[in-house]
Amino acid sequence: MTGLHEIHLASRRAEEAAARRFQAVQWLQSVVSQLGIPSQPSEKEFVACLRNGMILCNAINKIHPGAVTKVVAQSHLQSCNREYQLPQAYQYFENVRNFLVALEQLRLPGFEASDLEKDNIESGSVSKVVDCILGLKAYHDGFYKHIKTPPFQLSATKVNHSLGAYKTSRQLDRTDCTDGESDQIKVITKLFADHIVNSKENFYENLISQEDGSKSCKNLLHRTKCNHKRLLKTQENELAVLKSLFIETKQDFQEYQLHLQRDLMELGNQMQEMSSAAQGYYKVVEENRKLFNMVQDLKGNIRVFCRVRPISNSETNGVIDYIGRDGSLFVVDPSKPLKDARKTFQFNQVFGPTSTQDDVFRETKPLIRSVMDGYNVCIFAYGQTGSGKTYTMSGPPSRSITELGINYLALSDLFLICDKRRDMINYEIYVQMVEIYNEQVRDLLSEKSSCIRLDIRTCSSEEEDGLSLPNATMHYVNSTMDVLKLMEAGEVNRAVGSTSMNNRSSRSHSIFMVHVRGKDTSGGTIRSCLHLVDLAGSERVDKSEVTGDRLKEAQYINRSLSCLGDVISALAQKSSHIPYRNSKLTLLLQDALGGQAKTMMIAHLSPEEDSFGETISTLKFAQRVSSVELGAASAHKETREIMQLKEQLETLKKKALGGAEECNKEMKSPLSRPIATTERTPPRFRRLSIENCSNTTLKDRRGIKSPLVSPRGAKEIKSPLRRRQIQTAERTPPRLRRLSIENFSSTRSPLDSRDAQILSLDGLRSYEKDETSKGDLKNPLSPSMPHFQLMQTPVNAEVDTRTSGKGSHIRKSLRTIGKLINGSEKRKENLPENPLSPLGVSNNFSGVKSPFTSNVKTLRRQSLTGQERSSIRVDLVENGIKGARNAKTPPPERSSSKIEKKRD
Ligand SMILES: Nc1ncnc2c1ncn2[C@@H]1O[C@H](COP(=O)(O)OP(=O)(O)OP(=O)(O)O)[C@@H](O)[C@H]1O
Structure with missing residues (x-):
């Protein structure tokens, strides 16, 4: 197949070459008259016609006058031209050389002088000559674009080689050459000689190859057939290998797939575990947050x-x-x-x-x-x-x-x-x-x-x-x-x-x-x-x-x-x-x-x-x-029960206030001393004193004498130690005072026994215990005890002391007020009998006049209510502030005392 193809290709090339040659001949004829060769010459005829260089020189001179100044032995050449006799080599070489030099100057493609040698006909060399002539034609027609590469490129090896060949080449006539050109001529001559030798060899090889063409073609076909068979076998082998490889790979793949599935399952399980752990973690975090919020709520953090x-x-x-x-x-x-x-x-x-x-x-x-x-x-x-x-x-x-x-x-x-x-x-x-x-x-x-x-x-x-x-x-x-x-x-x-x-x-x-x-x-x-x-x-x-x-x-x-x-x-x-x-x-x-x-x-x-x-x-x-802690926030929520209790509280308070006022009208004892004490007391405690005076107006209180200077006080506090203790109690902040009161309770003083009872008034039971255990109830300093006992009955009948929260606070307040009412009623009873008795003063206004008893009462109130803040606030609003306003205390102080109390 390849051989046939090659043959076909060769014949097409030959056709193309013939057509081009014909074109070149036509043009040459149009430029330099008849050439004396057939219009479709063979390569040999074509080359023979151009070999002396005259046609070429004339043609180039026609399209570029003066391109070749000297055409050698024109007459002689003309005479022998028609017979295709081989003139002296140097004669036509001179023309060919001049033609090639002119071509070079015009930057047109050339050929080598040897291409025109008689024995050197080969398709490559003749086509170069044809190309050269068609190039000239194109130049003449104005279409040619200059080719940059000069037609003769003499490499160093070529020059050396040419020098060697020079010795064996034919001698050229040197007289026609100018001195400057002699070297060039030498080189070209050597080149020419070389080419002739090479062309000769190529020519024979070509001839042989043409003769062997059909033979080699056959061989080629045979060889190809063998090759195909071998190729088929090899490919079959390769296919078998590939098949086994494919099966192996498939097995591997299935194995990997299984592995992967197993891994994926494992991973899935792990993921589930992790997600449940994460959920647990988030739950804990959320819980933590809630607890933290609760702690913050309790502390009242901002x-x-x-x-x-x-x-x-x-x-x-x-x-x-x-x-x-x-x-x-x-x-x-x-x-x-x-x-x-x-x-x-x-x-x-x-x-x-x-x-x-x-x-x-x-x-x-x-x-x-x-x-x-x-x-x-x-x-x-x-x-x-x-x-x-x-x-x-x-x-x-x-x-x-x-x-x-x-x-x-x-x-x-x-x-x-x-x-x-x-x-x-x-x-x-x-x-x-x-x-x-x-x-x-x-x-x-x-x-x-x-x-x-x-x-x-x-x-x-x-x-x-x-x-x-x-x-x-x-x-x-x-x-x-x-x-x-x-x-x-x-x-x-x-x-x-x-x-x-x-x-x-x-x-x-x-x-x-x-x-x-x-x-x-x-x-x-x-x-x-x-x-x-x-x-x-x-x-x-x-x-x-x-x-x-x-x-x-x-x-x-x-x-x-x-x-x-x-x-x-x-x-x-x-x-x-x-x-x-x-x-x-x-x-x-x-x-x-x-x-x-x-x-x-x-x-x-x-x-x-x-x-x-x-x-x-x-x-x-x-x-x-x-970092600020405000204390737990409280809701402003009131149930119906609380509201009813509040109403009762209001009524009772009014009643208590009325009774106290009545009682105070009858009292002559001035209150100047306790007020003075109050003023000396720091704001925090002053509020307590105001609160303790809640049963009387400030005006009334001013008229009541200090218990310390009262006959009862003088009578009561006999020992200097005792007096000192009371004075200390007046000046000491509540906590310290409480301690001193507790100290008193260990003594057998009539006052002590009363205080001890007051301090333990958290419920009736404790009172009863005190009542039975202490034999000093009949002491004139503690006549309030029977009253207390009396007043417990109605209040307790109404209020369940076991309740807690806001309701129980109010109940406790009610109880306190109940005591006051009973107290004032009893006072009313007692006063006419012994109005000037220091005992009477002390008993009836124990919470008002004496700072000591006022503190005791405060403590009692606190122990009753169990919550200082709420009751204090109500009383402050209800009594203290009103009382304080009456007393014309400067507002800022009043307010700050309230604030500080709130914080307490
Ligand atoms: N979260 C936000 N996203 C987009 N824009 C914001 C945001 N916060 C503030 N800006 C823009 O920044 C600018 C200033 O905001 P803004 O007036 O509320 O500040 P300010 O603290 O109230 O200032 P000033 O104390 O002077 O009143 C406004 O143009 C507002 O639209």
Whole structure:
């Protein structure tokens, strides 16, 4: 096949060569007249015709006159041309040489002189000549593009080789050559001779190959057939190998598949184990969190959340390094080397820049929801200016539904709960919105004027509905639309201004108060308040570049925030004095920060590098806040039973007060001494004294003489040691006094025995024990005992002493009042008989006049109620504060004593 193909190819090439030759001959004839050869000459005829070089020289001179200046032996050549006689080699070599040189100058393709040799005819060499002539034709026709390679390239080897061949070559006539050309001629001659020799060899080989053509073709076919057979066999073998390989691979694959399945099964099992372990872990974490929350609830810790807003300028670097799911936060100080730069903080929760409003609300929801169970709740947003407080609490100015802040979300959640519990409790929700601007409280929802100044009431009593801002307009809301409208109205009225830190900077602290009133089907009530506070941001005035009014505002803001810091510090250190009164902000948040509210702070951070200082101080403040323990929050929930008991209490109190007043009218003993003692006593104890005077007015008390100077006292306290003990008891704080009283109880003094009974008045049983064990009941200093015994009967008949909680406290208070009533009744009986008796004075007003007995009574009250705080508060409101007002005690002191008592 290959042989045939080769033959076919060769014949086609021969045809093509013949056609080209014909073309060349035609052109030559058109340029230099008749050539004297057939129009379709053989290669031999063609070469013979051109061998003397004359036709070529004439042709080139025709298309480029003067290309060959000298055509050698023209006449002689002409004579012998027609007979194809071989002229002298040098004669036509001269012409051929000149022609080739001219071609080179014209940069046209050439051939080698040997290509025209008579014995050197081969297809390759003749085709070179034909190409050369067609190149000339193209040049003549104007189509030829110059070929850059010169026709003669003489390599060094060729030159050397040519030099060797030169010696054997025919001698050329040197006289016709110029001196400069002699070297070139030598080289060309050598080349020419070489080629002749090579061509000769090639020529014979070609001839042989042509003769052997058909033979080799046959051989080739035979060989191919054999090859095919061999190839087939080899391929069959290879196929068999491949097949076995495939089977092996298939088996391997199946094995691997089995392995894989087994591994996958194992992995699946492990995954399941791990996921159940993870679930267990998350359960434990969740439980831990709940327990931690419970501990925080019990301790009354202020919960602290942290929120980091996105970086506002993409070109600045952030300082927040890591935010953990467990509430950890790492910040990096940009001014320090990396190893010292990291600072770690821990909070209840940290929200990163990608957290949504809903994420934040979801975490605050449980706290907010407890408002519906009667707890007071306060959430306040803290942070430097521009850190995102208003964004969190209200949302951005042109907010979408997803950007609504906690204020709105909280209210809509409360409405949801109202709806769910509609069958059990009927809730009513009211809102107030105020701002503290330059230390003035302004009503933001007032229709009259936004500048109405409001007074803060720190002592919010029951009758006044527990409001700290009773004059701020209160709006009833029952849908989220109502809330939105009010919030918008409030925001319009709020003071905002532009600073270099925030385009819309809040220049005031805004407080959104949600009051919840609920009444259940049994008549019980719930009363609570939710404070949502958006504090104004602390700012460095050099950075916010504020002047004039803005500067004044900034100073007020910074001052009130610093007061808040002082309050937090004092609370954290459990200091005896909490400086709430130092600013309107702390005064208004007094109940939330120091009362029995559940409190949460959301500290806001600006993550930019240049805010690092403010970020650190915010974080430190937040950490301090999280260490504050306020004590367990209590719900403002009253069942019907409690309400009824309260009513009874009121009635009894009035009765007790009336009896005491009547009694006091008859009393001449001045109260100046105990009052003086009270004034000397630190505020905390003064409240106790006021409380103990609750059965008399202050006016009355002033008229009663000190028991220490009374004849009874003089009579009673005979020994100096005894007097000293009593005096000590007057000056010692309650706990110490109690100790001294206990010491007395070990003596057999009539007074001691009475005190011992008072101290053990937790129940009748203990009293009875004392009664039987002590023989001094008839002592004139303890005549109250029979009265006590008498009064136990009616009170105890009504009240079950085993009950606990708020109801039992009230019952205990009722019992106390019952005693007082009985006491006063008995006093009435006794007084006419012996009005001036020191015993009478002492017995009837034992709780009023003598600081010692007043403390004893306080202790008795405490031991009866079991809870100092609640009874004290009621009495403070009912009696103490009223009494104190009458006494014209300066309000700040009064208030601070109340605060301190609360903390006790
Ligand atoms: N979480 C957040 N996601 C997107 N943008 C926020 C976020 N928090 C704050 N911003 C944007 O940052 C800018 C400042 O926020 P904002 O006004 O709430 O700060 P501020 O702390 O209330 O400032 P100031 O104390 O001065 O009133 C606003 O343009 C706000 O839209």
